[in-house]
Amino acid sequence: MKKIINDPATVVTEALHGMAAAHPDLRVHTDPAYVVRADAPIRGRVAVISGGGSGHEPLHCGFVGPGMLTAACPGPVFTSPTPDQVQAAVASADGGAGVLLLVKNYTGDVLNFETAAELLAADGVDVRTVIVDDDVAVRDSLFTAGRRGVAGTLPVEKIVGAAAESGADLDTCERLARTVVASVRTMGLALTPCTVPHAGEPSFTLGEDEIEIGIGIHGEPGREKTRLAPAQDLVRKLLQPVLDDLEWQQGDRVLLFSNSMGGTPLIELYLAHGSAAALLTERGLLVERSLVGPYVTSLEMQGISLTLLRLTDELIEWWDAPVSTPALRWGR
Amino acid sequence: MKKIINDPATVVTEALHGMAAAHPDLRVHTDPAYVVRADAPIRGRVAVISGGGSGHEPLHCGFVGPGMLTAACPGPVFTSPTPDQVQAAVASADGGAGVLLLVKNYTGDVLNFETAAELLAADGVDVRTVIVDDDVAVRDSLFTAGRRGVAGTLPVEKIVGAAAESGADLDTCERLARTVVASVRTMGLALTPCTVPHAGEPSFTLGEDEIEIGIGIHGEPGREKTRLAPAQDLVRKLLQPVLDDLEWQQGDRVLLFSNSMGGTPLIELYLAHGSAAALLTERGLLVERSLVGPYVTSLEMQGISLTLLRLTDELIEWWDAPVSTPALRWGR
Amino acid sequence: MSCDGAGTAAAWLRVAEVVREHRDELVMLDREIGDGDHGENLRRGFDMVADRLTSAEDDTPRAVLRLVASTLISTVGGAAGPLYGTALLRAGNAIGDRPVLDAAAVAAALTAAVEGVVARGRAEPGDKTMVDALQPAASAAVAASERGATIAEVLAEASAAADAGAHATVPLIARKGRASYLGERSAGHLDPGARSTALILASLAASAAS
């Protein structure tokens, strides 16, 4: 295992020290670990809080700031944070207008945030939870753990964060979060595995011309091992299940979010983005907004995911609204 | 070789199509290849133009936009662009107030930009060239190719671009570029090599606990193969030659730019950044500005570079000035 | 071993050692069908348990379980943290404030533990989770205790049942937890949470027998 670290046990804490050094407009705590915008709590504004395992950077801590998350709780690498982290984050972010927890759908994340929410509710905090489950690689069913939350988490955080920033109340923020969750779908693939520092070994092995299709974001293998193919075929393989999963009309407007799993060169990501945009245009969809970059990652994994969000005027307005975080910044 | 591409020969062109789809405020040309901000030429403003081999994304095309580059010319992967690209970029960017070419110091880049500059001068364009050579891994001498231009190119482009945006004239922009070049130093290391699409094989090989110290940004091996070490030792190994190369005073203000070579997880990069900031503080320097991310890359290479820029009030003002490009965005 | 608070604390200190000894094995199992952190999650949690138990004064068995539970909840994270935490909170409630445990209390504690895990995680037997080890362990404990077995015998039978239940997860296709994302590819692997449950019960049984 080759990593720029000192000790697997202190990776998250030391990275948080780096965040603190780099971003003076964030308050960074390490025990318990959470990151909160420096001007929080903001009286009368809904606090939007997320969190999850580390190793997906910039998700979530890199999205803390005006127009997006109020605070975020980083767990150990690929391990959900604990309830006390969430409680501490809420305590420093809660401006009295309620708290919205945005949680990716993994058993661990759901259980830990659920525990925190119960304890917070018992303390009288008005707390709501919305679960993000955008990954079409996993068949949904009442009898399973359900779909995973993957790159679609970013538009949920961006859009709800923008609304909260503008003063929307907790009901509105919750409704908006559910709307985005209902309108966003993702599918990903991996060319290489990744290595969790405390595991020391790659999460799976792949032959020189093999890829994993339908991966999550925790270095787990996907649904299917298949042969590497030209980029345009890979893009079609990712977009088809996304397109099949929601009902689309000719002329529907979409956000196309081409995400790198961490180790994919930007030149390949842009190439895939161009290919995906062309395919969507062919199918009669309007690519009205784009996002391209390594935003929801699995450490150094090479691979990409493609996310489609069906846009409405309201969602476009919140998507375009100013945002000022370490990793996502525009407007004003 | 595992890459999300269709054909090594069309990688750059197809990636430019993706840029065009993602960034409506850029004009993207493919034959010859160059990217220019959509509102160019801007009457009375100096055009700041750079370029170089592809594979370093977001450098340079991702830095085109208000407050930074007016245009950029992407060559084939790791190969400098040709003079006709530069001429075409200048033709669409020149607002009549002169053109500043920012060129990384590689024989190929220097010769091709030099050829373009000669042809442009013959056409009556007021064109100046500033060479960036910030890499302390290479010993400078009159008898060699001199130092390479690496990550220090980013602050040069940012600072000069901000001045040009505010209406500074060509002399001022050129002087500012030379000031930044004289004040910026970089050193990098690689944990893994990268694979150029048309080469098909990794650029070098490294054992499971070996790293290359003193690399450039073209996948070339460094000055020295050495053992992997804890992050804090690696950071010291990179910063020491940077600190030795310029004269520093206690209390000097610096920009610390921790750059990923492409494949290094952000969590490791932040960890290194924290370690570097602590070491500089210990040495009596003030880390007044930070930049952390994959900005000047070598495809999927895992590794980092650390760049120090000695700051003055003037440089801080231009660094903080608004910038709005695909990859660097703040202010306004 | 005595079955008062001090004995309970000693038994859980031994569990913490066992978890450390098996950390890499649990990481490896979780890498195959999960995300490779189960051993590290439990190691982190039980290291803290060991810290806190040694510095805690003597107390009732229930207080010991509450301390272990709250420590796991605040340090393990992942799925296993809240699940083991809930299991132990419920187990503690089931034994009440009695200063010394008996066989029936142990059986009741295990039954309450399964119920807690199922209430939180909604897994059914056969879903390839820790329930597949814990559920047969509780049943075996109840049967043994009703037969009038000693605490050591109750835990020995529970441990044997947990071990069998864990190994029976190998052919299963996971329907809960991360392994479920793999669909059919999850078959052929031992569930890491079932394995850690079996390890914990084996350690408790060994302590009771000593």
Added chain:
Amino acid sequence: MSCDGAGTAAAWLRVAEVVREHRDELVMLDREIGDGDHGENLRRGFDMVADRLTSAEDDTPRAVLRLVASTLISTVGGAAGPLYGTALLRAGNAIGDRPVLDAAAVAAALTAAVEGVVARGRAEPGDKTMVDALQPAASAAVAASERGATIAEVLAEASAAADAGAHATVPLIARKGRASYLGERSAGHLDPGARSTALILASLAASAAS
């Protein structure tokens, strides 16, 4: 082969084939001490040269060289593009507008080519660059032409000298170009640009002899 414009064009069409045949070898050499693109850069450039030469009407030798030069300048990039481009522009100027080449003109062209490369790249013999192949080639050509050799003989001697010069770069430590960044680690490798110069001259010599 005739030494008029058509013959010159035919000879450069053959060079384009040779470059394609040796693309991978040149990539491999450049990967060792450079950035692995030399073979691909020249392949891209000479493919375009081949396109343009076949579609170009017959012309003087100088016009052919100008076309090759400007094509290489606008398609090769890297260090080799402007260097080979300048070399060929200067070579063309040296031969002037004569419709048919003779031995003295070829020697003068090679001499002008070296001067052009040195003027642009400022490399000296021994710096481990294409100059180490081109310089001895030009000297050998001048000597042969002064001896009264034929064009074929002049190019054969130039080619032999270029090949020897290229191989003599192996032990050198590079002082120019990318390989110089490696310092002492550049020793033990053949310079890719010197190798491509030798290949081009070998191809021209073979064309002249046929």
